[in-house]
Amino acid sequence: MATFSHMVVVLAISVAVLLPTTTMATEYVVGGDSGWTTNFDYQNWAKDKQFYVGDKLVFKYQQGQHNVYKVNASAFASCTAPDPSSGLKSGNDVVTLMAPGKKWYICGVGRHCADLNQKLVINVQGWAPAPAPNSATKYGYQTFMAIVVVVLSIIAIY
DSSP states (O other), rough: OOOOOHHHHHHHOOOOOOOOOOOOOOOEEETTTOSSSSSSOHHHHHHTOOETTOOOOEEEOOOOTTTTTTEOHHHHHHHOOGGGSSOOOOOOOEEEOOEEEEEEOOOOSSSHHHHHEEEEEEEEEEEOOOOOOOOHHHHHHHHHHHHHHHHHHHHHHH
16 A cells, blocks of 8 residues: 555656646757858848747757857957857757847858858847647646546545
8 A cells, every 4th residue: 555655756746747838948950951051141040039048059060160159249240259169069069048138159160250151149038938828738737637636635535
C-alpha cells in the first residue's frame, strides 16, 4: 500500500509535468535555411520577428568559413570585430538573449561584414507574453485538475 509521502511525491511530479506552459522561448536559426552566410539580407529576415528575453539565436555555418561576434553599435556600423578570442566559431553557435535592447552581431572573417553584408541587428523585448489558452490546453487543464481533486480526496480518506 502506498504511503502518504509516496502519494504526495506522485502528485507533485504530476503537477510539474502536466501544468500548462505559460511562456516558451523561441529558437531562431539566423537566416533560416540559408544560415549564417554572406550576401544575405539579415535585416529583411529579422524584420517580421519579435525577439524576447529567453529566446535563442542559432548561427549555423560551415566551421572555419565564418564566425560570430556580438558587438556594439559603432563596431557594427564599422564592421570592426573585437578580440578574436571572444568570437563564436563552432558552426552551430547558440546565443540566448538575456536582456532587452538592441543586439548587434557580425562575422569577423575578412570583409564578410563590410562587403558581403554578413551582419544582424535585432531589438529584444522583455519577457514574452503568455500565450492565449486554446481549447486543448483549457480542457486538458480542467481534466488534470479533476484528477488532482480525486487524488486529494482519496488521500484525505486514508
